[in-house]
Amino acid sequence: MIAKENDNDAGHIEVKTTTCYMCACRCGIRVTLRDGEVRYIQGNPEHPLNKGVMCAKGASGIMKQYSPARLTQPLRRKQGSERGTGEFEPISWEEAFSTLSERLGKIRAEDPSKFALFTGRDQMQALTGMFSKQFGTPNYAAHGGFCSVNMAAGMIYTIGGSFWEFGGPDLERAKLFVMIGTAEDHHSNPMKIALSKFKRKGGRFISINPIRTGYSAIADEWVPIKPGTDGALLLAFIHELLRLGLYDREFLIDYSNAAELVNQDETSDEFGLFMRTDAPKEEGCFDQQNKYWWDRDKNQAVPVREEGADPFLLGEFELKDGTKVKPSFQLLKEQVEKYTPEWAEGITGISAEDIRRIAYEMGVTARDQKIELPIPWTDVWGKDHESLSGNPVAFHSMRGLAAHSNGFHSIRTLGILMSILGTIDRPGGFRHRAPFPRPIPPCAKPPKGWDDVKPNTPLNGMPLGWPADPEDLFVDDKGEPIRIDKAFSWEHPLSVHGLMHNAITNAWRGDPYPIDTLLIFMSNMAWNSAMNTGDVRNMLADKNEDGEYKIPFLVVADAFQSEMTAFADLVLPDTTYLERHDVMSMLDRPISEYEGPVDSVRVPILPPTGECKPFQDVLIELGTRLGLPAFVTAEGKRKYRDYPDFIVNFETEPGSGIGFLSGWRGKGGEDFMRGEPNPKQWEMYEKNNSVFHYDLPKSYQYMRNWNKGYLTWAQRHSLTRYVEPINIHIYSEVLQKFRLAAQGKTKGKQPPERLRKRIETYFSPLPFYFEPLESQLTDTRTYPLNALTQRPMAMYHSWDSQNAWLRQIHAHNYLFVNPKLAKEQGIKDGDWIWAESSHGKLRCMCRFSEAVEPGTVWTWNAIGKASGAWGLSPKANESQKGFLLNHIISEELPEHEAGEHISNSDPITGQAAWFDVRVRIYKAEDGEPEQTSPQFSPLKAYPGMNGKQTKKRWQAYFAGMFSKKK
Amino acid sequence: MQLALLIDLNVCVGCHACVTSCKEWNTSGAAGPMADFNPYGKDPTGTFFNRVQTFEIGAFPKVETVHFPKSCLHCEEPPCVPVCPTGASYKREEDGIVLVDYDKCIGCKYCSWACPYGARELDEKQKVMKKCTLCVDRLYDQNLPEAERLPSCVMACPTSARLYGDIHDPDSEVSVQIRENGGYQLMPEWGTKPSNHYLPRRKTRIHLHQDELERVDNPLKKEGLQPQPPSDQKTLDETTSW
Amino acid sequence: MHPAFSVIFLTTLIGVGQGLFLALFTGQVYALANLLPAQDSQSFYAIGSVVAIVFLIAGLIASVFHLGHPERAWRAATQWRTSWLSREVLALPITMGLIFAYGLTHYMGWTEPFFIIAKGTLPVDASLIIGTLATIATFALFICTAMIYAGIKFIQEWHTPLTVFNYILLGGASGFTLAAAFSAYVGADLVGFYGMWAVILTITGLISRAAVLWRNKHLQHKSNLQTAIGVRHNNIQQKAQGAMGGSFNTREFFHGSPQAVVKMARYGFLSLVFIVPVVLLGASYSMESSYLPLLAFVVQYVGLMMERWHFFTEAKHPQNLYYQSIA
Numbered sequence A: 001m002i003a004k005e006n007d008n009d010a011g012h013i014e015v016k017t018t019t020c021y022m023c024a025c026r027c028g029i030r031v032t033l034r035d036g037e038v039r040y041i042q043g044n045p046e047h048p049l050n051k052g053v054m055c056a057k058g059a060s061g062i063m064k065q066y067s068p069a070r071l072t073q074p075l076r077r078k079q080g081s082e083r084g085t086g087e088f089e090p091i092s093w094e095e096a097f098s099t100l101s102e103r104l105g106k107i108r109a110e111d112p113s114k115f116a117l118f119t120g121r122d123q124m125q126a127l128t129g130m131f132s133k134q135f136g137t138p139n140y141a142a143h144g145g146f147c148s149v150n151m152a153a154g155m156i157y158t159i160g161g162s163f164w165e166f167g168g169p170d171l172e173r174a175k176l177f178v179m180i181g182t183a184e185d186h187h188s189n190p191m192k193i194a195l196s197k198f199k200r201k202g203g204r205f206i207s208i209n210p211i212r213t214g215y216s217a218i219a220d221e222w223v224p225i226k227p228g229t230d231g232a233l234l235l236a237f238i239h240e241l242l243r244l245g246l247y248d249r250e251f252l253i254d255y256s257n258a259a260e261l262v263n264q265d266e267t268s269d270e271f272g273l274f275m276r277t278d279a280p281k282e283e284g285c286f287d288q289q290n291k292y293w294w295d296r297d298k299n300q301a302v303p304v305r306e307e308g309a310d311p312f313l314l315g316e317f318e319l320k321d322g323t324k325v326k327p328s329f330q331l332l333k334e335q336v337e338k339y340t341p342e343w344a345e346g347i348t349g350i351s352a353e354d355i356r357r358i359a360y361e362m363g364v365t366a367r368d369q370k371i372e373l374p375i376p377w378t379d380v381w382g383k384d385h386e387s388l389s390g391n392p393v394a395f396h397s398m399r400g401l402a403a404h405s406n407g408f409h410s411i412r413t414l415g416i417l418m419s420i421l422g423t424i425d426r427p428g429g430f431r432h433r434a435p436f437p438r439p440i441p442p443c444a445k446p447p448k449g450w451d452d453v454k455p456n457t458p459l460n461g462m463p464l465g466w467p468a469d470p471e472d473l474f475v476d477d478k479g480e481p482i483r484i485d486k487a488f489s490w491e492h493p494l495s496v497h498g499l500m501h502n503a504i505t506n507a508w509r510g511d512p513y514p515i516d517t518l519l520i521f522m523s524n525m526a527w528n529s530a531m532n533t534g535d536v537r538n539m540l541a542d543k544n545e546d547g548e549y550k551i552p553f554l555v556v557a558d559a560f561q562s563e564m565t566a567f568a569d570l571v572l573p574d575t576t577y578l579e580r581h582d583v584m585s586m587l588d589r590p591i592s593e594y595e596g597p598v599d600s601v602r603v604p605i606l607p608p609t610g611e612c613k614p615f616q617d618v619l620i621e622l623g624t625r626l627g628l629p630a631f632v633t634a635e636g637k638r639k640y641r642d643y644p645d646f647i648v649n650f651e652t653e654p655g656s657g658i659g660f661l662s663g664w665r666g667k668g669g670e671d672f673m674r675g676e677p678n679p680k681q682w683e684m685y686e687k688n689n690s691v692f693h694y695d696l697p698k699s700y701q702y703m704r705n706w707n708k709g710y711l712t713w714a715q716r717h718s719l720t721r722y723v724e725p726i727n728i729h730i731y732s733e734v735l736q737k738f739r740l741a742a743q744g745k746t747k748g749k750q751p752p753e754r755l756r757k758r759i760e761t762y763f764s765p766l767p768f769y770f771e772p773l774e775s776q777l778t779d780t781r782t783y784p785l786n787a788l789t790q791r792p793m794a795m796y797h798s799w800d801s802q803n804a805w806l807r808q809i810h811a812h813n814y815l816f817v818n819p820k821l822a823k824e825q826g827i828k829d830g831d832w833i834w835a836e837s838s839h840g841k842l843r844c845m846c847r848f849s850e851a852v853e854p855g856t857v858w859t860w861n862a863i864g865k866a867s868g869a870w871g872l873s874p875k876a877n878e879s880q881k882g883f884l885l886n887h888i889i890s891e892e893l894p895e896h897e898a899g900e901h902i903s904n905s906d907p908i909t910g911q912a913a914w915f916d917v918r919v920r921i922y923k924a925e926d927g928e929p930e931q932t933s934p935q936f937s938p939l940k941a942y943p944g945m946n947g948k949q950t951k952k953r954w955q956a957y958f959a960g961m962f963s964k965k966k
Numbered sequence B: 001m002q003l004a005l006l007i008d009l010n011v012c013v014g015c016h017a018c019v020t021s022c023k024e025w026n027t028s029g030a031a032g033p034m035a036d037f038n039p040y041g042k043d044p045t046g047t048f049f050n051r052v053q054t055f056e057i058g059a060f061p062k063v064e065t066v067h068f069p070k071s072c073l074h075c076e077e078p079p080c081v082p083v084c085p086t087g088a089s090y091k092r093e094e095d096g097i098v099l100v101d102y103d104k105c106i107g108c109k110y111c112s113w114a115c116p117y118g119a120r121e122l123d124e125k126q127k128v129m130k131k132c133t134l135c136v137d138r139l140y141d142q143n144l145p146e147a148e149r150l151p152s153c154v155m156a157c158p159t160s161a162r163l164y165g166d167i168h169d170p171d172s173e174v175s176v177q178i179r180e181n182g183g184y185q186l187m188p189e190w191g192t193k194p195s196n197h198y199l200p201r202r203k204t205r206i207h208l209h210q211d212e213l214e215r216v217d218n219p220l221k222k223e224g225l226q227p228q229p230p231s232d233q234k235t236l237d238e239t240t241s242w
Numbered sequence C: 001m002h003p004a005f006s007v008i009f010l011t012t013l014i015g016v017g018q019g020l021f022l023a024l025f026t027g028q029v030y031a032l033a034n035l036l037p038a039q040d041s042q043s044f045y046a047i048g049s050v051v052a053i054v055f056l057i058a059g060l061i062a063s064v065f066h067l068g069h070p071e072r073a074w075r076a077a078t079q080w081r082t083s084w085l086s087r088e089v090l091a092l093p094i095t096m097g098l099i100f101a102y103g104l105t106h107y108m109g110w111t112e113p114f115f116i117i118a119k120g121t122l123p124v125d126a127s128l129i130i131g132t133l134a135t136i137a138t139f140a141l142f143i144c145t146a147m148i149y150a151g152i153k154f155i156q157e158w159h160t161p162l163t164v165f166n167y168i169l170l171g172g173a174s175g176f177t178l179a180a181a182f183s184a185y186v187g188a189d190l191v192g193f194y195g196m197w198a199v200i201l202t203i204t205g206l207i208s209r210a211a212v213l214w215r216n217k218h219l220q221h222k223s224n225l226q227t228a229i230g231v232r233h234n235n236i237q238q239k240a241q242g243a244m245g246g247s248f249n250t251r252e253f254f255h256g257s258p259q260a261v262v263k264m265a266r267y268g269f270l271s272l273v274f275i276v277p278v279v280l281l282g283a284s285y286s287m288e289s290s291y292l293p294l295l296a297f298v299v300q301y302v303g304l305m306m307e308r309w310h311f312f313t314e315a316k317h318p319q320n321l322y323y324q325s326i327a
C-alpha cells in the first residue's frame, strides 16, 4: 500500500557511488541496491559536475542494466553463415583471445597497417590510442571525425581551447548568452543547471538554430537561421562590430595577433605570413614572439610588445625595405567588408535589422557591462594586474556549426567574434577547462610517412595529432594518404580526429589499400554512425571474386545487440558501466571544471553479467599476448594483471609520474597530477565520490592563455611543457602555409594536382563564407530543403531503444515539416511521405511543426532501428515507424574536380558533413505500406541473449524481486 | 499545510529527467511496481506518474515551444476523492497529499474519470489506480538525509524547474514565487484548486539607445577613424540638387 | 471516453431488468385498480421477476469485468455518502433483493390483502408493499447509475439532468418492450398495454435523447488548451504527450473510432432503439404476432448497446486536451 512511510525494511540495501555513462557527460551518481538489484540511481549531490541532478537517461540506467539486448558471451559467426545475418555460436574467451592474438600477431609482424581500430563514443581514447600506437598501425581513430572535430579544430587553431569538453560559457557571470546550433552536447546536465540559473538572474538568452526545441525553447529570442549559413551571420556580426568600433582593442592587442604585421608582398614566397624579426628561433611547439607591430608614436615597425609601444590595429604600412605590410586586424576588416548584414540576410534568412540589433547587443553588453573581479594576477610577460576583468557576453556552440562542410570556418569566425568582444577565458565569457588551453596548434603530431610504420614496432608519432604546416602531413611520396581513412592527407589536412566515417568504405574499396582486420569498439557503424547506411551494410558483407570478404575479419566489441554486431565475425561482449572500472583521464577528455582539473572513475557496482569482460581488460590481455612493449616487461612478461592494475601502475615513461589518473598519486596518495603510482588509488577515488577535483587558486582561474601563475603551475604539474603565451590566432598563419604550398610557393610537401585548387580555396588564413559543399555540387532546385537531426534529450544515439522506459518517450520518429511547406506539397499532418536526397530515399511519417525554419525538415537522431536489433521485437515501432536519416546522407561527395571519392566532409578537418544533406519531400502513394522504408530482414536473438524477456507482454520492475520473478 | 510542486515553465527544457527519475524511484518503492506493457515490443506503454509534453504556441517565426510537465496536482478540492466508492482515494489532512490506498482500490477507474487533468493512471498489471504520491515515502523518511527528503523528480530536475513546498505557508519559496512571478493553476474553471502551480515564461530584453553605439572612447578613433554609417545609408546627396 | 463493454452491458442490462420490473409492477397496480385483467401470480409476476433479476444479475456480472479487483468489490459500498458509484453499488443489490422478494411473494402467493384502501378499490398486499419499495429502489438505482455519469461536471456532455431522464426512459422503454414480448410469449393479453407504454416511453426517450444530441452538438466546452496549460494564445498545438505507444490516458478517454463509425452508431441507435421498435410494436399490435414484440425487444436492446457506446464516444473529457498528438 502506498503511504506506508517507506520501503526501508524491505531487502538488503547498499549505496555506492560511481560515474554515470548513459551519456558522455559523466555525472556523478549514487546507486542504491536492494538485494543486489538496482533500486535507485540518483545524482550524487557531492559531485562537482551535476551536483545531484540527473537526466532522463541517467535515471533509466536500471533498464539498460537489465536490457534483453545485452550480450553475455563471446560469439563467433557460425561457419558457413553469411555476415550480417547474425548467426552466432558462443565461444570461450580463451578461444577469442587466441584467435585474435594469432591473427593480429601475424599482421603486426608483416604489415601493421592491415589492422585498423576505430572506436566510438567511448571515453578511453588514451588507452585505445596507446594500444594502436604500440601495435604500430596508423589506422586508429575515435569518433571525433564524424562527431565534432570542426568544433575542436576550429576553436583550438584559433584560441587554443574549445567548447565541447574543453571549455564553455561562464554563465555565472554572463549577461548575454548566445547559443548556436546546440541541442544536447556533452555537458548535458551542467549546461541545464547553468542555463536555468542564468535565466533566473535575468540574463538574456539568444538561440541561433533552425529549430526551436529543447534549450532554444526557453530562449528569450530565437533566431531561425537557414542551416549551413552561420558563417555568413557571424561574419556580418563582425562586420558590424568593426564598423562601429565595438571591439575590445586592448584585449586584441595584448592577447591576439591582431596587431601583428602580415607580409603583403604578393610576389613573395612569404606572402601572407607574419613578418619575423631575426631574433633566434626558440625550440618548442609554441608561437614564437618574433613578430612586428606598427607603433603609432614611432610610426615604424617595432618588435611586438616593445616597451611603450602602442600599435595600430588598422592601416597599411611599408617597411624600410619596401615590403608592404598590414596588421592582421586590417586584413580581417577588409575580409569582412563585403559581409554586410544585407548580404547575410539573403543567405541566412535573418533580417539585416535583426543582425544589426543582435550585433549591437553583443558589442554594447561586452563594452558597458564590464566585470571587474578583485583578483590580482600576473601575465606571462611578467606584468602584474590588480584585477581581472571580463566582458559578459558568452557563447556556446556545437554540431549545428560543426557538422557542416563549412563548419571549420564558421567556427573560426565564432572564435574570432568571441575574441574581438574580448571574452576569452575571462569572467562572463568563454572559460577553458584543463588540460586546456593548449599551444596553437597543440604539440602532438601525426607520423610523417611510411617510414614511421614498421612491422613489430610501435608507430613513430601519435596516431592523431595537430599539423602545424604541410610537413606534418601523413602522406606518401606522391602526397597520397597513408591512413585507411585518409586523415592527415591533402584531402583533409587538419583531420585531427581522423575520418572514421570513411574507414569502412575505403577499406571495402581497398583505397588506399585493403586491410585484414577491423576492430570496432562501441560504435554502431552499420547503422547510426554510418553515413550512407544501406550501402555501408552491403560493403561490410561484400565479397571479392574469390569468395573472401572484402574486409576479411571484423571484430566488434559491444555490450548490446546493435546493428553492427550482426556483421561481426567475432563479438566481444563488454560489461556495462555499472560493472566495470573506467577512467575519465587527464590524458583524454576529463570532466574538468573552469576552476580546475577534475578527473573521475567508474567502479563496479555490480558483478559482470554472464561472461562479459571489460573491453579494457581485453585490450590489456591482447597487448600482453602480442608482447606490445607498453604491456610487457623487458623480458616480455606480463606487466599488468588487469585494467585496474594497469591504471594504478602505468606511467607514460618510466618514472614520469604521469599516469591515467591525476588524483591521489604518490605512494600514500599525497600527490596529484604527477607522482609515483599509489597502490590504493582506486580506493581513494572510491572514497571520494569517484572524482578527483582540484581547485586552482583564484588568480590562476582566468586568462590562462597568458597567466604566468597558471602556466607555471601547469608546467610544474606536467599539463604543459611551456610557460609561453598562447596568443589568439585572429589570422591563421597555419592555414596560410597550406595555401602557399598549394600555390607552389613552398619547397616541402606539395598537394597532388587535383587538390591544389581545393587547398588554395579553403585554406584561407581569415575566415570566409562558402556554401556547403553538397549544396555546391547538387541541384538545389531539385533538392531545395535541408534535412537535420537533433539529439533528443531523453535518448543517447542508438543505445536507448533497448531501454523499456526511455523507448516509451521516443518509440519512433517523425520528419518535422513546417506546415507552410507541407501544404504546398499537399502533405497533411501525419501523412506517410518520402524524403529523397541525391543519394537515396526513405519513407517516413510527417509531423507538422511551426518551430522549424520553413526550408528545413528534421527528425530526432538515431531513433529508427533495424528490425529485430536491440532486443526488440521485429514489429517494434523503432523499425516499423521509426527511420534513420543516415540512409540518405552520403559519405562521399559526387565526383568533382578534387577527385571521385572525396569524403563528404569539411575540406579542412574531415568533419563529417551530416547536416549538409539536401532533400525534397513528397507524399507517399495511396496503397503504399504504412511502414518506413528501407527495411532489413529481422535479426534474431543471439545465443546468450535473454530472448524471453523480449517477448514478455509485461514487465514490472521491482528491485530485489525483478530477477526472482522471471 | 498543503504540499505541492511549482513548475517553472520559464526554465523547463523538456528533458524528461523528472519522468524517469519518478519511475525509477517509485517502481521499486511503496507505490510500485509500475508495470510496462510490451516493454520491448510494439507500442510500448506503461505506468508513469509524471509526463512531459510539448506544445507549440503561435506560428513561424513567432512561435514558442513550451515543455509542459504534468503530474497529479494534489488539488485542494480534489474531485477524484469523493467519487471513489471504496475510500481508496483520499486526501491527507496533515499535508494535503492526495493518495490511493492500493489495498482498498478495486480498479473501477471512476476517480480517473473525475480528474480533469488526466493525472491518474490505472496500472494495467496490478489493476489499481496509481498516481503521483508527491513521493510521500521520501518526505518523512528519517533514514534519508534532510536535504533529500524531497520528491525524486525535484532532486533530479537539472534546471530546478520543479520547486517543492507548502503553498499554505506564505513565506515558503513556492508561495513567494507564485506571488511574485505570476504562478497560476491549470483549468481554474472547475474549482478544483490545484495545489501544484505553474510559472509562465518570462522574457529578458535589451534596449539600446543610439548614444550607446557612438561613444567618445570608440577604439576606431585610435586608428584615426570614426565609426562609419552604413554605406547604403541614404544622404541628402542622393536626394537633393539645390 | 472509451466505451467499455462491461459498462455498456451493465447499464443496458440492469436498465432492462429495472424496466421490466417497473412494467410488471405497473401491470399489477393497473390490475389491482381493475384497469387491466389480473395475471397469474406464479406464471406471470414471479417468472417475470425472475427474468428481471436475470438481467440484473447479468449486468452485475458484466460490471465485475470492469473492476480490477472484484474480490474487493464489497469495499465499494462504503462511500455512499459521497460517491454515486458507491450508492449504485448499494442500490443494485437492494433493488435485486426487493425484486426478488416481490417475485417471491407472488410465487408463494402471499397476496392476501392486509387492508384495502382507496375506497375499497385497492387491496394492499405484501406484493404491493414490496413492489412499491422495489419501485423506489429501482428509481434510486436508475438515478445512481445515471448520476455516475451526470455527476462529473467537467464531462459536460453527461453533466445534465437529461442523462438521468435518459437512463430512466430508455431503461423503462426496453423493460416495457420486454414486458410486451414476455406477455406475448406467455400469452397474457397485456401485449397491447405494455406495447403502448413501451411506445410512449420510447418516444419520450427519443425526445430526451435527441435533446442530448442537440445539446452536445452545441455545447461550449469550458476547458480549452489555453486553460489546460495556462498560456494565452489562440493557436496552441500539442506536439508530444510524452508517451508514443499510448498510455492509460489515451486508452481510457478516447474512443479511437473514426467519425464515420460514430455517425453510423448514431443513426444505428436512433433507428434501432426508437424507430424500428415502435414500428415493430405497432405492427405486432395490428398483426397480433407473438414474436414481433420479442423481435422489437432484441432490436431495441442491440440499439441500446449502440446508444450506450455512442454515449461514451460523445463525451469529451477535458483531460483529452493534454493528449492530442504524439511525436
Ligand SMILES: Nc1nc2c(c(=O)[nH]1)N[C@H]1C(S)=C(S)[C@@H](COP(=O)(O)OP(=O)(O)OC[C@H]3O[C@@H](n4cnc5c(=O)[nH]c(N)nc54)[C@H](O)[C@@H]3O)O[C@H]1N2
Pocket: A120, A121, A143, A146, A147, A148, A521, A522, A523, A524, A525, A528, A529, A530, A557, A558, A559, A560, A561, A562, A563, A564, A574, A575, A576, A577, A615, A789, A790, A796, A797, A798, A799, A861, A862, A885, A886, A889, A914
Ligand atoms: N544522421 C546523423 N547521424 C549521426 C549524428 C547526427 O547528428 N545525425 N551524430 C553523429 C555523432 S556526433 C556521433 S558521436 C555518432 C554516434 O554513433 P555511435 O558511435 O555509433 O554511437 P552509439 O549509437 O551511441 O553506440 C555505439 C555502440 O556502443 C555500444 N555501447 C553502449 N554502451 C557500451 C559499453 O558500455 N561498452 C561497449 N563496448 N559498447 C557499448 C552500443 O551498443 C552501440 O552499439 O553518431 C553520428 N551519427
Ligand SMILES: Nc1nc2c(c(=O)[nH]1)N[C@H]1C(S)=C(S)[C@@H](COP(=O)(O)OP(=O)(O)OC[C@H]3O[C@@H](n4cnc5c(=O)[nH]c(N)nc54)[C@H](O)[C@@H]3O)O[C@H]1N2
Pocket: A023, A024, A121, A147, A148, A180, A181, A182, A183, A184, A185, A186, A188, A208, A209, A210, A211, A225, A226, A227, A228, A229, A230, A397, A398, A399, A400, A401, A404, A788, A789, A790, A791, A792, A793, A794, A795, A796, A797, A915
Ligand atoms: N541526450 C543526448 N545527449 C547527447 C547525445 C545524445 O545522443 N543524446 N550525443 C552526444 C554527442 S556524441 C554529441 S556529439 C553531442 C552533440 O550535441 P549537439 O551539438 O547539441 O548535437 P545535435 O543534436 O546534433 O545538435 C545540433 C543542433 O544544431 C542545430 N543545427 C543544425 N544545423 C545548424 C546550422 O546550420 N546552424 C545552426 N545555428 N544550428 C544548426 C540543430 O537544429 C540542433 O539543434 O551531444 C552529446 N549529448
Ligand code: SF4
Pocket: A020, A021, A022, A023, A024, A025, A026, A027, A050, A053, A054, A055, A056, A057, A058, A059, A188, A189
Ligand atoms: S547527462 Fe549523461 S552522464 Fe549525466 S546523468 Fe544524464 S546520462 Fe548520465
Ligand code: SF4
Pocket: B071, B072, B073, B074, B075, B078, B079, B080, B081, B098, B114, B115, B116, B117, B118, B119, B120, B131, B192, B194
Ligand atoms: S490532479 Fe486529478 S488526481 Fe490529482 S488531486 Fe486533482 S483531481 Fe485528483
Ligand code: SF4
Pocket: B083, B084, B085, B086, B087, B088, B089, B100, B104, B105, B106, B107, B108, B109, B110, B111, B112, B128, B129
Ligand atoms: S479506481 Fe480505485 S481509487 Fe479510483 S475510484 Fe476506483 S476504487 Fe477508488
Ligand code: SF4
Pocket: B021, B022, B023, B025, B026, B049, B050, B071, B131, B132, B133, B134, B135, B136, B151, B152, B153, B154
Ligand atoms: S513527486 Fe514523486 S511521485 Fe510525484 S511526479 Fe515527482 S517523483 Fe513522481
Ligand code: SF4
Pocket: B011, B012, B013, B014, B015, B016, B017, B018, B019, B052, B067, B069, B156, B157, B158, B159, B160, B161, B162
Ligand atoms: S526535469 Fe525539469 S527541466 Fe526536465 S522536463 Fe522535468 S521539469 Fe522540465
Ligand SMILES: [Mo]
Pocket: A143, A146, A147, A148
Ligand atoms: Mo558525437
